[in-house]
Structures are given as structure tokens and as C-alpha cells.
Amino acid sequence: MNSDAEAGLRTRLVDVGVELVAAEGAQALTLREIARRAGVSHGAPRRYFPTHLELLSAIARRGFDALAQQAAAALDDGTVGPRARLTRLSRTYLRFALDNPGMYELMFRHDLLESGHLGLRETSLPLFGLLTELVGGVRPEADARLVAGALWANLHGIAQLWGWGSLQLATGVQDFDALLCSALDAHLGPEGGR
CATH class of the missing domain: 1.10.10 (Arc Repressor Mutant, subunit A)
Incomplete structure (x- = not known):
């Protein structure tokens, strides 16, 4: 062949x-x-x-590429500040997770990220770097990597719990936007409060 x-x-x-x-x-x-x-x-x-992990990593890489493209499109308007860009990025992340639950699950499988196949871990790092940069623009006094890590964990938790229906049941809300705003306020301070 x-x-x-x-x-x-x-x-x-x-x-x-x-x-x-x-x-x-x-x-x-x-x-x-x-x-x-x-x-x-x-x-x-x-x-x-x-190996099976190599094929799964190649499939997961497509998910990271799609998420990166969607994030770039969401942030295309450079006229808004870091907080608005961070809100857009976070909303895009949640929407991707909820619209692509199987891919999202695959992308963050520990065994794939640890395997090193196709540089999958490195494929995910630019998005975290962007998140960190935007957090730094909103909270210059904070350790942006730590705040970004906590925010990412919060977003990941919202995506998982929303996908399972748990947050809707617990909070009574039917749109994740209120939860997103609460998460951003918790990690960045209230909007307009700085």
C-alpha cells in the first residue's frame, strides 16, 4: 500500500x-x-x-482541535476586555462539553493524557495558557495559574454535573449561564467590582 x-x-x-x-x-x-x-x-x-491508546489519542486530538477552533472563533472580537473574553471562553468550553459529551469524556481521560501519544497533553496546554492569560488580565494581583486551574476545575465540574442533570435538579435552573456567572464571580470577584 x-x-x-x-x-x-x-x-x-x-x-x-x-x-x-x-x-x-x-x-x-x-x-x-x-x-x-x-x-x-x-x-x-x-x-x-x-496500541488502542494511540488510536484513542488521535481521536481525542480531533476534539482538542475542534475546541481550540471554537475558542478562537469565540474570542475573535479583540475589542472586549479580558473578563468578557474569559466569559466567552468559559461559555464555549461548557457548550462544547455539553454538545460533545463522548468526545469531552475521551479528551480528558487520564490514561490518554498520561500516555504521551501524539503529544495529547501538549495539545491541551495552549487552551489552559489562554485561560491563564485572561485570568491574569482580570486578576493581575493573583497567581493566574492557580486561579485558572481552580476556574477550569469549576467549569469541568459544571460540565459534568450539568450533563448528568444533577445541577438542574439541585439548583432549579435550566440554563447553565447563571452557574457560569457565579463561578466567574467566585474566582474573579464580582463583575464591575474591581
């Missing part, structure tokens, strides 16, 4: 994985099912991805 065909099959395997995780969730991402849906033998993925 020539290198173009090999690259094409490799891409098709990842494409199928992206479609599968969107339709059925991260638990559906078996080598056998991806191969079946790609129309290749069940052993074919191993020629391009020697």
Missing part, C-alpha cells in the same frame, strides 16, 4: 472514531468496531495505531 493510501486509511480510522464517539460515546470506541465501520479487517487499525 502506498503512503497516500496508508495516510488515507489512518485518517478514515480516526474519522470513523470521531463519528462513533459522537453517536455512541467513548465506551463504543473499540478497535473492532472502528475497523468494522471503516470497512477494514479488525487487525487493520494496528498497522497504523500499534
Whole structure:
């Protein structure tokens, strides 16, 4: 098989994985099912991805790329200040998590991030760097990395609990925006208060 065909099959395997995780969730991402849906033998993925984690990492990387593109689009208007940009970034993050629950789950799997395949951990760091930069613009007196880490953990928790329906039940709200505003106020101080 020539290198173009090999690259094409490799891409098709990842494409199928992206479609599968969107339709059925991260638990559906078996080598056998991806191969079946790609129309290749069940052993074919191993020629391009020697381990299951490598294939899952390639699929998760697509999720990080999509999230980065959505974040860039949300922040395209450079006329607003850091707080407004941080609000937009946070809302984009939550919307991505809720619209893509299977991919979101896959992207933050500890075993994938720790495996080092495809530099997946490094793929996620620019987004955290942007979050840190924006937090620093709002809270220059604080350790921006720590505040950004706490805010990210809060956003991740909102995404998980909202996706499970727990926050709607506990708070009675049906739109996560009020929770987002509360989280931002908790980490950055009330808007207009600085």
C-alpha cells in the first residue's frame, strides 16, 4: 500500500472514531468496531495505531482541535476586555462539553493524557495558557495559574454535573449561564467590582 493510501486509511480510522464517539460515546470506541465501520479487517487499525491508546489519542486530538477552533472563533472580537473574553471562553468550553459529551469524556481521560501519544497533553496546554492569560488580565494581583486551574476545575465540574442533570435538579435552573456567572464571580470577584 502506498503512503497516500496508508495516510488515507489512518485518517478514515480516526474519522470513523470521531463519528462513533459522537453517536455512541467513548465506551463504543473499540478497535473492532472502528475497523468494522471503516470497512477494514479488525487487525487493520494496528498497522497504523500499534496500541488502542494511540488510536484513542488521535481521536481525542480531533476534539482538542475542534475546541481550540471554537475558542478562537469565540474570542475573535479583540475589542472586549479580558473578563468578557474569559466569559466567552468559559461559555464555549461548557457548550462544547455539553454538545460533545463522548468526545469531552475521551479528551480528558487520564490514561490518554498520561500516555504521551501524539503529544495529547501538549495539545491541551495552549487552551489552559489562554485561560491563564485572561485570568491574569482580570486578576493581575493573583497567581493566574492557580486561579485558572481552580476556574477550569469549576467549569469541568459544571460540565459534568450539568450533563448528568444533577445541577438542574439541585439548583432549579435550566440554563447553565447563571452557574457560569457565579463561578466567574467566585474566582474573579464580582463583575464591575474591581
